[in-house]
Amino acid sequence: MQTPQTPQAPRAPRAPRAPHWTIGDITVHRIDETPLPPATGPWLLPGATSDVVARQDWLHPDFADHEGTLRLDSHSFALTLGTLRVLVDTGIGNGKTRANPAWHGLRTDYLQRLTDAGFPPDTVDLVVLTHLHTDHVGWNTREADGAWVPTFPNARYLVSRTEREFWAAQSMDEPRRQMFRDSVLPVEDAGLLDLLDIAQEGTDIAPGLRLTPAPGHTPGHLAVQLSSRGETAVITGDAIHHPVQLPHPHLSSCADTDPRRAEASRRALLASLAGTGTLLLGTHFPHPTAGRVTAHEGTYRLAPVPPAHPAPRQ
Template identity: 35%
Template sequence: MDTDFERITLGGIEILKVVEVRGPFGPPADLFPGIDDVWQAHEKWLAPDFQDPDSGQVLAAVQAWVVRSEGRTIVVDPGVGNGRERPGTPHFSGFDTDFLDRLARAGVRPEDVDVVVNTHIHGDHVGWNTRDENGSWVPTFPRATYLIPRADHDYFGPDGAARTAHDNHRFLFADSIAPVVATGQAVLWEDSHRIDAHLTLEPAPGHTPGSSVLRLTAGTDRAVFVGDLLHSPAQFVAPTCSSAMCVDPTESAASRVRVLQRAADENELVIPAHFPGPGAAEIRREGGGFSVSRWRG
């Protein structure tokens, strides 16, 4: 099987994981402040899929999810993109991957994509919104509507609070957000946004002001694409532990607990953005947190 893309089918809706890059992303203590004890207690099952047994670093993936629903093709969180300048995250700078070729091998050409969902505005979720064409950034998906949380657009935009915090924010807005706004392809949504009868975007703030989740309902099947509410399955065990990348760790924790409680109670498949190996999980409540009852994808 080609491990660059894997399929899940829920109620007749196809979900396809397309990997851009996977590998070690840093020590647990750097990425998840305060999680050391939990991490050490669960190392046996975190390795080798979610922790490198040799270096001890957290293993993660940057990947997009493709959803085919009601005859349309939807791309969720299209990765880092090629040729980006990211001084604050040099491991994302100057990428030159064959991601679009991987999409093509999975049967998805840029012109086939109807909707692009950015669950939030971070460089590893919006990069392939655009591509370099003769020195200019243009939409990668020429027919697509790009769904972007307004709260994030305003926070990371030219007049937003994030502009002075990090050069990355200025660069990523300029190369990955502004071009799709300029072409009129962006929809800046608030409160919630229904894509079709099966798919709805809902706010889950904290990681960024506009962080969101995408809910899927198809017959008796349920799923929730949680973006960066989780970066590691260790956060199932310790759901109040937010990542070092969260703008508001307390609000992020509240969103995470709320979303995971509903997922456990309503049997929603949890689909995070960055899990390598098994990319989705069925969960149940256990103690003060959650445990995985079954891995999918």
């Protein structure tokens, strides 16, 4: 698969306080890694043409520019459930050899941002991986003395058993094998990766934390449900890449392993959230990143909910 030939993303400035949202007693922090270059949108969502995007005026200026170019980011979400410290997805990572020039050899302040938000790597208890794609597992490991070692040595890394077994059975190309060598296998070799059997209705990991199946982008893709004091939130992973997919749920990603199943998962998720007040947190959504799903003319829109202490647009 061809990736967009774009310059390496610039080193991102450090944000002293992470943008965050409150769901009952849970505070969810957005840990920024890097904005993705403009070429990402046409590559990732080829059906989201400038004309399609321009017809959704509510996408401007935050989610797309006025020429119809989508804005996308790479970030993680960090949260605390009681004494449990949780990180959802780990981005692209630093210093990794990648086929996509925008992901290759990054040098960002991600770990410092995570620490500034109150989550030093050795204090993280759980790392939830929505799926095993390159831009969601990169900070699973860091380089130390020429080797890739787990970044979060005291954490359990959680992934769907379906997801891991799918990739184990695949004849992967070299870029994907490289990703597994530097970002998945070292975690397995350290005995830190837990394979979970996820029930159709979801599986509770801890009070207030449920993992639910959202297959299609990959066979074992997960969404993350949070609940506290009657309030709820859902972290999308790549079940929804961009808010343009709310009015156009049929828009598929070039990286979907099963586009029809991905669309069915997306439609089911949006239908379950519309009008409920549940906060939707997009793993690749640019600022303001979160919002509430509302029904509109037979499809959906996102009513943005800005974070507290928002970081400036990069």
